[in-house]
Amino acid sequence: MPSDGIRQFATGMAARAFWNLPGRFGIARLLGRDYSLRCVVFHHISAEPSPFTAGIRVAVSPKRFEEAVRFLTAHYAPVSLEDVLTNRDGRGLPDRAVLVTFDDAYASVSEVAAPLCRQYRVPAVFFVNAAFVDNRRLAPDNLICYIAKTRGVDAINSAAQTVKGKEARQVQTLPEVFGDFLPSLTLSEREVFLDALRRDAGVDGLQLAKDSRLYLTGRQLQELAGFGIEIGNHTYTHAHCRLLTKTEIALEVDRNKAELEALSGSKIRSFSQPYGSSKDLTLDMLDHLERTGHQAAFLSESVANPRRPDLYHLDRMSTCAEGDDHLFFELEVLPRLRATRNRFFPGSASHRPGRCRSSAVPREGAEPDGFVRG
Numbered sequence: 001m002p003s004d005g006i007r008q009f010a011t012g013m014a015a016r017a018f019w020n021l022p023g024r025f026g027i028a029r030l031l032g033r034d035y036s037l038r039c040v041v042f043h044h045i046s047a048e049p050s051p052f053t054a055g056i057r058v059a060v061s062p063k064r065f066e067e068a069v070r071f072l073t074a075h076y077a078p079v080s081l082e083d084v085l086t087n088r089d090g091r092g093l094p095d096r097a098v099l100v101t102f103d104d105a106y107a108s109v110s111e112v113a114a115p116l117c118r119q120y121r122v123p124a125v126f127f128v129n130a131a132f133v134d135n136r137r138l139a140p141d142n143l144i145c146y147i148a149k150t151r152g153v154d155a156i157n158s159a160a161q162t163v164k165g166k167e168a169r170q171v172q173t174l175p176e177v178f179g180d181f182l183p184s185l186t187l188s189e190r191e192v193f194l195d196a197l198r199r200d201a202g203v204d205g206l207q208l209a210k211d212s213r214l215y216l217t218g219r220q221l222q223e224l225a226g227f228g229i230e231i232g233n234h235t236y237t238h239a240h241c242r243l244l245t246k247t248e249i250a251l252e253v254d255r256n257k258a259e260l261e262a263l264s265g266s267k268i269r270s271f272s273q274p275y276g277s278s279k280d281l282t283l284d285m286l287d288h289l290e291r292t293g294h295q296a297a298f299l300s301e302s303v304a305n306p307r308r309p310d311l312y313h314l315d316r317m318s319t320c321a322e323g324d325d326h327l328f329f330e331l332e333v334l335p336r337l338r339a340t341r342n343r344f345f346p347g348s349a350s351h352r353p354g355r356c357r358s359s360a361v362p363r364e365g366a367e368p369d370g371f372v373r374g
């Protein structure tokens with residue numbers, strides 16, 4: 001069995017064992033940080049395989065999502081962003097407060113998740129990239145998945161050479177593409193890369209986006225408030241932000257905020273970092289967010305938030321919600337272990353962008369267990 005398989009098997013066993021312990025919440029508390037606000041992030045709620053999401057574990061089936069919502073309402077106190085913002089030091093929040101969030105602009109959030117959130121009275125925040133609303137263009141990650149699935153990883157390497165020349169390191173897997181290659185590109189280099197991908201594959205990007213029907217419409221965006229779902233900022237084009245200039249930060253953040261506010265008719269007051277890594281939440285980005293009316297910023301490094309959280313570094317558990325025992329382990333055990341590890345071994349924090357990176361405490365330089373996007 002490959003090492004990842006062994007690790008996942010061991011984690012599954014530990015999750016089950018923990019879940020069956022009497023007093024499991026109290027035992028988990030003994031493992032480390034006592035944190036008040038749990039945040040979870042979902043992406044795409046679908047059981048249908050799709051070339052646009054192949055290889056990135058972004059999807060949770062509607063059945064599993066409903067089970068996860070039931071689990072959260074049975075064992076936690078779902079809160080809204082308003083609750084979080086009005087209890088800035090965390091003291092006024094209920095015990096085991098949990099904030100449910102969604103990243104990216106998948107239509108399935110509006111069509112499947114939103115009605116379930118309303119049914120179970122779970123408020124949520126949906127962080128959207130306005131560039132993809134109405135299927136006007138494909139998100140970079142969905143295009144890359146599609147090309148890798150239909151043309152193979154060689155097509156990715158060939159397009160990478162267009163940007164980096166012969167210096168381009170050959171990638172073998174999607175985690176390498178999303179974890180190493182994409183973050184190394186400036187915004188303009190990324191556009192050259194994506195253009196090369198489309199051109200070499202003979203793909204009409206606009207038509208492909210339209211046919212994919214992956215993303216929500218402007219009308220659906222408008223209707224989300226009626227489901228108790230607030231809209232948040234996720235940059236305009238889902239950009240890695242560590243190399244952005246101040247001008248590019250303003251373009252990505254402000255254009256997204258303005259378009260989402262026009263579409264939804266409500267104020268955008270929170271931000272979720274694409275790919276979830278604190279490396280992308282730079283000082284320039286934080287400064288810009290504070291100056292433009294964003295009152296909270298979210299990451300996805302799956303580390304427990306402290307008792308008095310910094311609202312501009314709220315961490316979330318990226319989950320594929322494989323079962324109640326896994327969800328418990330992901331929410332109560334692993335985030336505390338990661339917080340303890342980061343406290344005593346700050347250099348060991350992986351800062352790997354997290355998406356469904358569920359199974360184990362990640363090691364420096366280790367491949368994420370599932371996938372890499374946030």
Ligand SMILES: [Zn+2]
Pocket residue numbers: 103104234238273274275373374
């Ligand atoms: Zn995202």
